[in-house]
Amino acid sequence: MPDRDVDILLIGGGIASATAAATLRAEGHEGSILVVGRELDPPYHRPPISKGYLAGRETREEALVHPAGWWEEQGVELLTRTSVLSLDPAVRSAKLSTKQEVGYGQALVATGAMVRRLSVDGAQLEGIHYLRALGNADTVRTDVEAVDRVVCVGGSYIGCEVAASLTERGKRVTILMQEAEPLDRPFGPVVGAHVRRVLEDHGVEIVGSDEVERFEADAGGGRVGRVVTKGGRRLEAGAVVCGVGAQPDVMLARKSGLALGDLGGVRCDSRLRTSADGVFAAGDMCEYDSVLHGRVVRIEHEEVAAAQGATAARNMLGADVAHAVVPYFFSDLSDWAAMEYVGPAAAWDEEVVRGEPGAGPFSVWYLEGGHVRAMLSFDGGGDLDRARALIAAGGPVGAAGLPG
Numbered sequence: 001m002p003d004r005d006v007d008i009l010l011i012g013g014g015i016a017s018a019t020a021a022a023t024l025r026a027e028g029h030e031g032s033i034l035v036v037g038r039e040l041d042p043p044y045h046r047p048p049i050s051k052g053y054l055a056g057r058e059t060r061e062e063a064l065v066h067p068a069g070w071w072e073e074q075g076v077e078l079l080t081r082t083s084v085l086s087l088d089p090a091v092r093s094a095k096l097s098t099k100q101e102v103g104y105g106q107a108l109v110a111t112g113a114m115v116r117r118l119s120v121d122g123a124q125l126e127g128i129h130y131l132r133a134l135g136n137a138d139t140v141r142t143d144v145e146a147v148d149r150v151v152c153v154g155g156s157y158i159g160c161e162v163a164a165s166l167t168e169r170g171k172r173v174t175i176l177m178q179e180a181e182p183l184d185r186p187f188g189p190v191v192g193a194h195v196r197r198v199l200e201d202h203g204v205e206i207v208g209s210d211e212v213e214r215f216e217a218d219a220g221g222g223r224v225g226r227v228v229t230k231g232g233r234r235l236e237a238g239a240v241v242c243g244v245g246a247q248p249d250v251m252l253a254r255k256s257g258l259a260l261g262d263l264g265g266v267r268c269d270s271r272l273r274t275s276a277d278g279v280f281a282a283g284d285m286c287e288y289d290s291v292l293h294g295r296v297v298r299i300e301h302e303e304v305a306a307a308q309g310a311t312a313a314r315n316m317l318g319a320d321v322a323h324a325v326v327p328y329f330f331s332d333l334s335d336w337a338a339m340e341y342v343g344p345a346a347a348w349d350e351e352v353v354r355g356e357p358g359a360g361p362f363s364v365w366y367l368e369g370g371h372v373r374a375m376l377s378f379d380g381g382g383d384l385d386r387a388r389a390l391i392a393a394g395g396p397v398g399a400a401g402l403p404g
């Protein structure tokens with residue numbers, strides 16, 4: 001017998017759960033809602049962790065998804081520092097780390113993702129950091145205070161953003177990455193070359209087509225002193241920040257018998273229903289049949305997690321709608337550059353550039369067989385709404401059909 005019952009249980013204290021709670025109330029749900037998250041903080045936006053919060057421009061309060069007081073006002077119960085240890089979908093109950101057993105009518109699994117860690121020699125040395133939570137940014141800020149040189153490992157958006165934020169804090173930063181150009185994996189060579197220029201113009205050193213072989217200690221022996229690369233370079237490093245990817249957190253889902261998918265996430269249908277009756281999923285670990293893309297998709301972006309939380313909430317209330325919001329992503333490199341992207345393109349055979357990189361705002365359109373699959377807007381270039389419409393419409397337009 002459960003110790004208590006709730007109408008809706010939202011598992012995970014991130015943006016997906018927080019948006020689901022807000023949507024449930026906005027759509028008129030008057031029943032009980034319980035959000036259970038294992039972090040110390042109420043749900044907050046993670047993007048500032050590598051940007052404004054790390055640079056010291058944004059406060060913890062500004063990062064919160066809902067302001068203090070919102071939870072009480074909305075009658076949504078929030079348990080922080082609490083994990084859901086297991087779900088029993090057959091009897092619709094959940095065991096919490098507080099030892100309470102909670103019966104639920106419907107549940108959302110929104111357990112997010114965890115950072116991928118490097119397992120190389122020296123990986124345990126002090127001064128090597130990963131960023132996922134606000135507390136990690138606090139640690140980095142304190143740790144780099146007395147440090148001159150920082151190496152950022154990884155050429156994707158977290159590595160680039162951290163390099164920009166720490167340069168803003170007066171550090172000399174090197175990016176070490178497997179890619180030839182930063183961000184060229186998701187956005188191609190034109191954007192990659194331009195991002196390199198922006199970073200280098202602000203003093204960031206970039207080492208591409210290479211990777212970490214090992215970390216070596218400083219003279220004291222306990223703290224990182226340099227990064228040795230597979231290519232034989234020895235990069236001085238008073239601290240290291242790694243942004244080498246994330247992996248969906250499916251521990252609870254696996255333990256609870258939910259079906260997992262080929263992309264490493266929790267397998268959902270187009271309505272974001274998992275394999276268990278009454279259990280939905282949203283956010284970084286949600287792998288769903290996308291009616292927009294015609295394939296299974298799993299995306300680790302903040303606005304996507306929020307939009308999925310909203311769709312799952314509507315479907316809990318009986319809307320029975322497919323999740324059909326075109327995925328959107330943004331990234332800022334300090335105040336040097338702003339990127340927005342709609343897509344995502346799994347593959348493309350043509351890049352159409354509108355505007356001129358280096359000479360103001362520009363956009364890159366990613367086409368596959370003439371179909372628009374994605375668009376990247378740099379510093380406000382291009383028309384994101386038009387791109388969304390073309391991606392959703394799906395039909396071939398070719399370069400000639402793109403806005404000028």
Ligand SMILES: Cc1cc2nc3c(=O)[nH]c(=O)nc-3n(C[C@H](O)[C@H](O)[C@H](O)COP(=O)(O)OP(=O)(O)OC[C@H]3O[C@@H](n4cnc5c(N)ncnc54)[C@H](O)[C@@H]3O)c2cc1C
Pocket residue numbers: 011012013014015016017036037038039045046047048049050082083084085110111112113131132133158249252282283284285299300301302303305328329330331332
């Ligand atoms: C440093 C950084 C910068 C980013 N910048 C951008 C950006 O610029 N643009 C962008 O679009 N995206 C960005 N992202 C990605 C974005 O933040 C994520 O896509 C988003 O946070 C996913 O939200 P979520 O709710 O799915 O998961 P999460 O935010 O990971 O939240 C899940 C929560 O559930 C908790 N949890 C897990 N298991 C349990 C359990 N069993 N019981 C209770 N709680 C549990 C976790 O501890 C976590 O707090 C960034 C991410 C990071 C780390």
